[in-house]
Amino acid sequence: MLQVESLMKSFDDFMAVDGANLTVGKGEIVAVIGPNGAGKTTLFNLITGALKRDRGRIIFKGEDIGELPPYEICKKGISRSYQIVNIFPRLTVFGNVQVAVLSHQRRSSNLFQPAQNIAVEETRSILESMGLSNKGKSIAGSLSHGDQKILEIAIALGNEPELLILDEPTAGMSPEETQDTMELVKRLANQRGLTILFCEHDMNIVFSIAQSIMVMRHGQTIIQGSLDEVRNNKEVQEAYLGGE
Amino acid sequence: MTFGPAELICQLLVGISRSMILFIVCAGLSFVLGVLRIPNIAHGTLYMIGAFATFSITKMFAGSSGFWIALIVAPLLVAVVSLIAERVLFCHLYEREHLMLLLFTFALSLILGDLVKIVWGAEYKSVSAPLLLKGSISILGASFPRYNLFLILVGPLVAIAIWLFTNKTKIGKISRAAAVDREMVGVLGINVSWVFAIAFVIGCYLAGVGGALVAPTVSITLGMDHTLIIEAFLIVIIGGLGNMWGALVGSLIFGITHSFGVLFWPQFAIVFPYIAVVIVLLLRPKGLLKSVW
Amino acid sequence: MFKNIIHSKWFGVVAGIFILLFICPLFAPRFFVYILALIYVTSLLAMSLNMVVGHGGLFQFHHGVFYGVGAYAVALMLTKSSMPMWFGFIVGPVVAAIIGLIIGWFCVRLTRLYFGMLQISLGSLIWAIVFRWYNFTGGDDGIHGIPMPSLIASLNSSYYFILIILVICLILMYMILKSPFGNTLQATRDNSQRCEAVGINVKRYQLGGIVVATFFAGVAGVLFVVLERSVFPDLLFWVLSLEIFIMCLLGGWFTFAGPILGAAITVALRTFVGRYTEYWTLILGIMLILVIFFLPEGVMGFFQGLFKPGKKEVTERGKS
Numbered sequence: 001m002l003q004v005e006s007l008m009k010s011f012d013d014f015m016a017v018d019g020a021n022l023t024v025g026k027g028e029i030v031a032v033i034g035p036n037g038a039g040k041t042t043l044f045n046l047i048t049g050a051l052k053r054d055r056g057r058i059i060f061k062g063e064d065i066g067e068l069p070p071y072e073i074c075k076k077g078i079s080r081s082y083q084i085v086n087i088f089p090r091l092t093v094f095g096n097v098q099v100a101v102l103s104h105q106r107r108s109s110n111l112f113q114p115a116q117n118i119a120v121e122e123t124r125s126i127l128e129s130m131g132l133s134n135k136g137k138s139i140a141g142s143l144s145h146g147d148q149k150i151l152e153i154a155i156a157l158g159n160e161p162e163l164l165i166l167d168e169p170t171a172g173m174s175p176e177e178t179q180d181t182m183e184l185v186k187r188l189a190n191q192r193g194l195t196i197l198f199c200e201h202d203m204n205i206v207f208s209i210a211q212s213i214m215v216m217r218h219g220q221t222i223i224q225g226s227l228d229e230v231r232n233n234k235e236v237q238e239a240y241l242g243g244e
Numbered sequence: 245m246t247f248g249p250a251e252l253i254c255q256l257l258v259g260i261s262r263s264m265i266l267f268i269v270c271a272g273l274s275f276v277l278g279v280l281r282i283p284n285i286a287h288g289t290l291y292m293i294g295a296f297a298t299f300s301i302t303k304m305f306a307g308s309s310g311f312w313i314a315l316i317v318a319p320l321l322v323a324v325v326s327l328i329a330e331r332v333l334f335c336h337l338y339e340r341e342h343l344m345l346l347l348f349t350f351a352l353s354l355i356l357g358d359l360v361k362i363v364w365g366a367e368y369k370s371v372s373a374p375l376l377l378k379g380s381i382s383i384l385g386a387s388f389p390r391y392n393l394f395l396i397l398v399g400p401l402v403a404i405a406i407w408l409f410t411n412k413t414k415i416g417k418i419s420r421a422a423a424v425d426r427e428m429v430g431v432l433g434i435n436v437s438w439v440f441a442i443a444f445v446i447g448c449y450l451a452g453v454g455g456a457l458v459a460p461t462v463s464i465t466l467g468m469d470h471t472l473i474i475e476a477f478l479i480v481i482i483g484g485l486g487n488m489w490g491a492l493v494g495s496l497i498f499g500i501t502h503s504f505g506v507l508f509w510p511q512f513a514i515v516f517p518y519i520a521v522v523i524v525l526l527l528r529p530k531g532l533l534k535s536v537w
Numbered sequence: 538m539f540k541n542i543i544h545s546k547w548f549g550v551v552a553g554i555f556i557l558l559f560i561c562p563l564f565a566p567r568f569f570v571y572i573l574a575l576i577y578v579t580s581l582l583a584m585s586l587n588m589v590v591g592h593g594g595l596f597q598f599h600h601g602v603f604y605g606v607g608a609y610a611v612a613l614m615l616t617k618s619s620m621p622m623w624f625g626f627i628v629g630p631v632v633a634a635i636i637g638l639i640i641g642w643f644c645v646r647l648t649r650l651y652f653g654m655l656q657i658s659l660g661s662l663i664w665a666i667v668f669r670w671y672n673f674t675g676g677d678d679g680i681h682g683i684p685m686p687s688l689i690a691s692l693n694s695s696y697y698f699i700l701i702i703l704v705i706c707l708i709l710m711y712m713i714l715k716s717p718f719g720n721t722l723q724a725t726r727d728n729s730q731r732c733e734a735v736g737i738n739v740k741r742y743q744l745g746g747i748v749v750a751t752f753f754a755g756v757a758g759v760l761f762v763v764l765e766r767s768v769f770p771d772l773l774f775w776v777l778s779l780e781i782f783i784m785c786l787l788g789g790w791f792t793f794a795g796p797i798l799g800a801a802i803t804v805a806l807r808t809f810v811g812r813y814t815e816y817w818t819l820i821l822g823i824m825l826i827l828v829i830f831f832l833p834e835g836v837m838g839f840f841q842g843l844f845k846p847g848k849k850e851v852t853e854r855g856k857s
Contacts, residue, residue, distance in 0.1 A: 048734060074736035088727045090722075090791075099724045102717045103736040109745065110717040118717060159736055285779075333826065344829050347786065349781060351829065354822030474661055474775050481654045508538060512669050518662040525658050526643065529651045 001026040001195050002163055003040075007056035009046055009219075016042040018219035020056070022164070024084050024212075029189060031206045032146070032199040034216035035239070040199040043216070044167050048080050049073040060163070079161030081152040083168040089141030093132055096140050096151055098123045100158025120226060123158070130154040130186065131180075146177045153181075157188070162188075166198035170205065178202065183210060199216075215239075247507060250384035255503050257383070258320035261392035263499030264399025265458050269472065270479045270491035271406055272450025277445035278486025278536040282345045286352040287330075288473030289360070290448045294322045294455020295464045296360055299369040302459075315456050322452025325356070327445050334444065335437055357469060366466060373460040391460055398457065402450075406488055408444075419443050423486055423536045436475030475517070481523040486536030493532055497524070558700060562693040571764075574696045576804045577703045578760045583784040583796035584710060585753035590782075591790035592714060593746040594726025596653030599660030600781055602640075603751040605773035607633035607758025609667065612680045612768040622686045626759055633755025634748050636663075643748035644738045646703075657775065664773040679769030683762055699760045706753055711793065713749060722746045787828060 004022040017039045024030045032040050045051040047058055049070035056067045065073050079100075088096050101119045102108045110118065127133050130150050135143065138149060149169065156164055169185065170178040182205050183195070189196050200206050206213060207227055212223035217239045223230060230236055247255075269291055278285045299315035325337030329352055337345055372378070373391045380387040400469040422429045422439045429436050430436045462468070483490025498517040524532060562570045586600045610632040614625030640659050644652045667674045674680070689698040713719050722742055725732045729739045762768060771777065780803065788799025806824065810817040 050730070050734070069738075070735050071738045080734055082731075086731050087732065087782060088724050090727050091724065095720065099721060099737075100730070100735040102721065103732075108721040108737060108742075109719050112716055114710055114712070114715050115675040115717045115720045116715070155731070155735065231716060256554070337829070343786070347783065347825060347829055350783070351822040351825035354818045354825070358816045358819035359823070362819075470776055474657075478658055478661065481658070511671070512666070514669060515662065515665045518658065518665045521658045522655075522662050525655045529647045529655060 001028075002197070003057070003059040004043070004047065005057045005059070007043070007046060008054045009042060009051060010054060010130060015219050017046065019221065020216065020219065021224065022197075022214050023224065024165045025193060026162075026195055027189075027193060028211050029186070029196045029209055030198075030212045030214065031210035032216060033198070033201075033203075033206055034199075038216040039219035040216055041167055042219075044080060044165055044197075044199070047073075048078060048165065064140065074159055074161075075177045077162035078165065079137055079156040079159045079163070080165040081156045081167060081169060083171055085145070085148045085152055086142065087140045087148060087151055087155065089139070091140055092115055092136065093138050093154075094123060094127065094136040097126050097154050097158045102153050103128070104159045125155050126154055129191075130184065146173050147154070147172060149177075150184075152187070157192075160192075161194065163195045163197060164168070166196065168200055169198060170202060171198065178205065183208075248301045248386075250386035251507070254383055254388050255507050256500065257265040257388060258392055259500035259503030260320065260496065261395035262338075262503065263495040264361040264402075265461075266476065266479060266499055267399055267492050267495035267502050268402050268457065269451055269454035270476050271402070271482070271488050272447040272454070273476050274480045274486055274491045275406075275419070275450070276444055276447035276484070276486060277480060279419050279426075280345065280440055281537070282349065283341050283477055283480070284444070284447065285346065285349040285473060286326075286356060287349075287448065287451050287476060288469035288471075289353040289356040290322050290326060290451040291455040291458075291472055292360060292464075292466075292469040293325065294318050294365050294452035295371075295459045295468065296369065296433065296455075297321050297452075298459040299371050299464055300364075300372050302344045308376060309462070311371070311374040314455055314459075314489040317454075319449050319452030320462040322455070323449040324446050326448030327441070335441060338437060339441060351425070353473075355409050359468070360453055361466060370462065371459040377460075395457065402453070403488075403492060406450075406465075408432075410488065415439075418481050478521045480517075482521050482528075482531055484531035484533035484535040487531070488532035490531055497521075519527065554814050555704070559697075562696055567692060570692060571694050572804065572808050574699050575691075575808075577699050578757055578764060578796040578806050579781075579784070579800040581706055581760065582754055582757040583781050583788070584707065585750045585757060586715070586781045587785045587790065587796045588710060589746050589750040591785060591796075592719065592726065593722050593743060593750075594729075595743060595747070596649050596781075597705075597747070597750070598653035598654065599656045599778045599820050600750075600754060601774050601775070601778035602656075602660035602663055602757045603633045603637050603754040604756070604761070604777070604781075605667070605770075606636050606663065607755025607769075608761050608768045608772050609674060609680075609758075611762050612683050613674070615683050615762075616680055622684070629685065629759040630752045630755030633758060634752040635753075638744070638748050638749025641744050645747070660773070660778070660837060661775065664770060664775075667773055668770045669798040673767075674742045677770055679767055680802050681767040682760050683768070684767065685763060685764045689763060695763050699763060702756065702760060705822070706756055710753065718742070718745065738845075760763070783825065 002022065002024040004020055007017055008021040009017040017055055020039065020043050022032070022043070024167050032043065034040055042051065046053050049065070049068055049072070053066050057064055060076060063076070065076060088099065090130045091099070098115065098119055101114070105119055107118060124133070124136070130153065132147070132150060132154060135147065140148065143151065149172070153166065153169060163226065168186070170181050171226050174183060185196065186209055188194060210222060210227070210241050212226060213230045215230060222235050222239065259421060269287070273284060273287045276287070295502070296309070296320035298314040301317055304310060305313060329339065337348055377391045377394050380389045381393065382388070410420050417437055418429065418434055419442065422436060426436055429439065479494035480491060482495030482497065485514035497520050501516040501520045502513055505513035553786060558573065562575060582604050586597060588594050589597045589600070604804045607629040611625045611629035614620060614628050615622060640656060643659065644656050647655055668677055670676060685695070689695045721732070725737065725742050727737045732739050758772070761772070784799035784803050786799065787802055788797065789795030806821060807817055810820045814820070
């Protein structure tokens, strides 16, 4: 479904991404891991169009999306959540998700109908599946951090994506919240047939749900493979797992 | 209408001389903008006070010496006014958001504007140039006012003075540093509030100098603050925010396009500089030279 | 949505106020009626600015230009063309919106501050042209004695006309802000990066917001001409743009009706202070300083803070 080939991106003289390769098959759950500064977030920014690549190809469903602006890429079926909570703090929880749903339904430019009557069912069902139903009317800025991270993902779901990209979805969460969130993500992937690409620092999560793991270091892909392949790879052991 | 080279050159020089006044005023505005990060809307009003004060001081002394004295005293008066405003009110707002600072300068311009009306009345005033600078000289056969020649000489002197100040004096260097990174300056133990005060007063002083210099060339009226501030602000924008040399470039563009406008289409002379500003901003939205931010 | 409005507790109060305003010309002195009408025009202008700044998050620094353009467009149509008068009334806002679209198109390519500065320069250019074009626009004298259709020629009838148009525009603005477009616009204000990631072409929405806002500013310009029967270049000058900004600030940016309050206060102050002293700008300056020092949330924000202390906490927690 998604193919990244020899992707490169530099900022002034710093090579943030220097030859990244990634393959994500339809319906798979793929994790990207690597030490801090390895270029994971930059990679995600490149895929979603927030940054323009210098070189390399990004192919989604057979199409090179490297030159498209973020809103076009979203319309192709890719949605993402952010590592640092990036919601609409002044809107309600319902409103936050609704923005995405309306955009997906191409009804965002509707001028004269009250928004509160539009796309209500779809928005409610997303809130329900994320466990946020009872918080629909709260102002997003007033939620706890953990709830905001869940809202992060809920907004991304509003676009009914085919590929969902999660940037450290459980960062800053307690162990129970982390467990719950990842169960949720796995369930959603099954129910909605989502393909998931995520990055995490918590190895337990990565090893428990990822089917394929890509390891990055200094902006380069060291290897992508199954859990065992990655664990047994010498380079990975040196660079990252500390030679276990 | 045909113009010979003499007229064109004279008009160019007139443009340059007017640019010098604009430069002095804009250098002050740019300096404050760079250090405090806000445009001082009262800058135009302070310029106006400089002009009115020059009128009064010139009248107090017989003969030409009045003007020379005014050239020194009027800007100092303006600096004092700005210092009072800063110490009594402005300095309490430094922690607030920029919008509040901007509005304060607007409120100050309203207050000072009416104070000018109270002190000097609503009719226009005029100041004549000192004897030494009256009349004109001949350049290539066309006549060129002596006063404008004086302005062309004064401009670069002020530019050099400003350059020396910002590059060679301790206060100047600190101000420049504060413009670029005020937190760092604070961390180094320097009282940032004083830096702001000094920058503000010096900027306003320059506005006063501009007002004093412009006094013999225009009728001194109550609306001059409003027209000046928009021109000065646009000049500072096209030059690059906070950049002194940018203020010079911007002023030259403004003054010269205006004077050529006067030559070729006098009715719409004022439109030419605005068109030039729009063109610059469309091509280089952040200004021609590097801004301090 | 209308059911909610009718049942809300404010409806009675607001309805009462409207009825009072409607019957006002029957018993109030002429001058008072005139001032109210002026407040309506200014309120509409301030509301239109709030749409693009408060709800859209754009640095619309020279909004007055669109007001002035609307006013001049209708003035020129009524004095220089032989088209039917009511046609001029439509031309005003449409021309304002077109100029808004053109200026907006250039400005949205830039961010924040630079958006504002380009707009100031483009607006000032328009001012300079109008200011000097004696033959066409009357130059610095402006145009006076503009004829009006007899239906709205008297003070009272123009009062009603202005009030009705104001109410219609307010209802339209309310509907637009509560519509998906309005919500999306506010979302672009709060987090344009996320909007892009969610499939929204932010610049297109910003431009849309500008066109809507400048259309209403043009309507306000038309209403001004109906009331004053003249236009002058000050309508396009930066001072007016800054004053409208201040009205929104005084009234409170993020509320729906705040700008109306700001406009009312400013016009009322200017008129009543002006009766006692010719130095009303001095007083205005002093009041502005008092507001800056003591009411940072604006007058409406201050009252909201009194009634709903919880809301303030919420935004502060959100910030951390």
